[in-house]
Amino acid sequence: MKTDVTPATVRDWFSEQPAGKLFTMPTISAIFGVAPGDERRRLAEAVRCGYLCGFLERTETASGRAYRVSGKGMRRPTLEEGDRARRKAEARLARDDRKRRARGAPVSPNKSSRVRAARVSLRAANMPVPATAVQHSVCETVEQFLARGGRVQRLTAHWEQMEQAA
Incomplete structure (x- = not known):
């Protein structure tokens, strides 16, 4: 048949x-x-x-x-072709959404994810802003310091002291 x-x-x-x-x-x-x-x-x-x-x-x-x-009639009416196609499309979208979630890809926002996003952004707004590092100007070299009239005191290292004592 x-x-x-x-x-x-x-x-x-x-x-x-x-x-x-x-x-x-x-x-x-x-x-x-x-x-x-x-x-x-x-x-x-x-x-x-x-x-x-x-x-x-x-x-x-x-x-x-x-x-x-059973001898009973259908409890639910048979779906029209348009309704059947709409339900198939909704099921396909839900299945694709589940697959994207399994892969970790972003999904279409639903109510619970929007609520969570609002809660996270509220917490982020209440967090203190970290202090920014103060930018210092470039340091001057020893030659520039001497040219400006500075004096450099030279200390001998301990091995130089040992050489002088010997």
Whole structure:
């Protein structure tokens, strides 16, 4: 029966089945002709959606979980294509945001980060400013000091004193 596996197609297929008949996931996969991997994952998500909406009942059997039509209508209405696209876009943005956070990249500011930024900037405003070093003019050399009329007293080092004593 290879068709596009969506919650609507799964719901339509279950509607055509006799009331009370149980179907396990391997049976449903075989009927829809889906291969392991992404197709089977989509089918499982579609069945799970039918269960969460109240359209299907789930019971445990010896061979695993089995599903059957509950006889109740859908508790939640089916989404329009525009709403589905909007929700997918929001989920994609949230997923990308989580990935950026994991990489340490800046993320779009939300309320908690703005509050934290305001608190940090308030603390920074209350911190004292460190004193700046006073800039001194360039020092003069000994020759400039002597040219200005200064006198230099030369002290002998201890090894020079030892040489003079010897």
